Structures are given as C-alpha cells and as structure tokens.
Amino acid sequence: MIQKTVTFFAGLSVMCSCATPTMTDIRTVCLRDDIGNYVIKWETFPQIPGSMRMYVSDVPDYFDEESPVGIVDVSEGITKYITVDNVTRKYFLLTFNGKNKEIVGARKVDTDNVENFRDIGGYITKDGRTVKWGNIFRSGHLDAIHAIDLYRIENLGLQTIIDLRSQNEKTRESNVYKAPNYVSIPITMGDSAYIQQQLHAGKIKKGDALLYIQDEYVKFVEEQNEAYAQVFDQLISQSNYPLLIHCSLGIDRTGFCIALILYALGVPEDRIFKDYMSSNEYVDLNRAVPTARRYNTDIQETITTLLTANKHYLEIALSTIKKEYGSVDKYLVEKLNFTTKKQEQLKELMLY
Secondary structure, eight states, X not given: OHHHHHHHHTTGGGSEEEEOTTOOEEEEEEXXXXXXXXXXXXXXXXXXXXXXXXXXXXXXXXXXXXXXXXXXXXXXXXXXXXXSOSSSOOEXXXXXXXXXXXXXEOSBOOOSSOTTOEEOTTOBOTTSOBXXXXXXXEESOOTTOOHHHHHHXXXXXXOEEEEOOOHHHHHHSOOSOOOSEEEEOOOOOSOHHHHHHHHHTTOOOHHHHHHHHHHHHHHHHXXXXXXXXXXXXXXXXXXXXXXXXXXXXXXXXXXXXXHHHHHHHTOOHHHHHHHHHTHHHHOOHHHHOGGGGXXXXXXXXXXXXXXXXXXXXXXXXXXXXXXXXXXXXXXXXXXXXXXXXXXXXXXXXXXX
16 A cells, blocks of 8 residues: 555646645645555655644544644655544645645545545646545445444535436445435436346447447437536535535446536646546455456456446547537536536635
C-alpha cells in the first residue's frame, strides 16, 4: 500500500492543489495503509521552509484549529495519522506556516462489501478551485453490507441516495441502507437477463461485449437525458448533501453521471477521464463475480470487458455529445435543463 501511495502521489495533478496570493502551489494526497492508518503527503511549488500543522475531523467542514494532531517540517513532505478507528472516515486540514490551507481525505471509502465506493472531492477546476470533500460519493449497490459497513456508511451522514439501477436489479439486490431521501432514477442497460443467458451459452464474445457497451454509452446521451436531468435536479438543493450516486458496480451509469457532474464543476477533461478509469482500481471482479472462474478463458475475458471501465466508452459518449450539441456545456443546458444559473449554484455548493 505504501508503494501504491508513492505511485499515486506521482499523479498529484489530479488531486488537491491551491494557488494562494503568495503563488505557493500545494499538492496533497491521502491514502490508507494496510492496517488502516492514514498516510498524508504533500509537495509545495516552489519549496517553502517552515512547519505544517495537521488537524483531523470526522467531517470535512469543521476543524478545531486549536488542537493540531501533528506538526512537522514542510520539507519532510509526509506524515502519518495513526488510528485504531477503522469505522469513522477522517478528513485532514493541513496548514503551512499558518497561511496556506488544504483539506484532504482518502479517495476510497473503506468498506468490506461495497464495490467502487469513493469520494469525488479534491479535484481542481480550471479556475483553480477545489471540489469539496465529503459531499458527493459514488459506489456500487449496497445490498451485501454487514453491520460494520452499515456503521461506516451511516457515519458519512448521507442525506440522499440516488439509485440508478433498474427495478429488476433492485429486486435482485435490495439496498440494505437507505438515506432519509432515497431517490430511484432507473437507467436500464440492455436486457441483463438475455445478456447473461447468451454469455453462459458462450454466444457473446469479447468483441460483442465491446460493441454492446459502446452502444449503451451512446444511449446514455440519446435516450437517458430525462433520467440524468432528474439526477442533476437533486444537486442544487443543499439539504440533499452529502449524497451518494450508485448503480450496480458504479462503473457505467454512475461513471457517466459523475463525469457530467465534474464537467459542470469545471474540472479539466483529463482529470475527468482519470476519475472514470479509477473504477478499475476500486472494483474487485473476483468478489463482484465470484462465479467467473467456472467459465473458460473466452467467457472470462468477455465478463471482464463487460465489467471494466474503458476510456473508449466515455470518449464515444462525449464525442456524441459534442457532435450533436457542440459542447458538454450546451448539452447540460439543452438536454438536462441544467442552466448556467444552476451550474453556478452547484459550484457554490461544491467548490472551495
């Protein structure tokens, strides 16, 4: 996990960064190690002398700045928060020489039985603002959670869950946890029962799976506008936060939705793609499809294709948007009724 921390830190351009009036650019990252401790790293551009004070909180919008949990030299670039609490999610405020401040959290929300559970906070917008931590989460379904996972999710303080699964999916995999505001906005991806039948019979190959998913992403744009417009309607009410958007594995329907949200917030396209592709890091296919190992290699490859985030899928959806509407901004306004005013409301709610 520490090696993963180093590798992840190399791509800090997708994480927190704040240009202050003194022109100090600070980039931070936070991960959990193998035993649940938090590893926090930072870089400053240019390098600055002095001290970094760290504060910890269970919520991302309040820190007791009278009680730092650590003080280290800025030049060290790394510190660790030791904890025996593997249930309550932590957020950190880093202050550099009492001036420059950064809030950071771990991208992944630790659970034992929920796939692809993560926080979309920390991304930097084109105008230098930062997406707030602890406000919008994304994940797979919540039907297999046990008591500890339930407690972890309850501690997020979710006010709204937006469930993008079809009625058939919800019947098969009923959510164990529902927030005070549970919003069902079904987005169907083909005939799943037929796909499974053909898959088991070996009649769908890897190439067929690629074409199938590509077609579904085009349908997101051309046939699911009303559903995604309903999602965006939920985003401009402060009382709905924190909120969780999920589908079955949090890859396709949720992935496209989160990409649109990040676009609306002004996050650069390259970072949006990196967030989308990160599903491949946070979905355990062996756990999600434990029966896959029973099949031959061809079928296993097809299953992997069906359940993997592929940059090409999102590219096709966005190309369709740009071809038909000229830009993602115009698509948001014309098809999702997410006007410029609403986009500004969202930014006010979701950006530091």
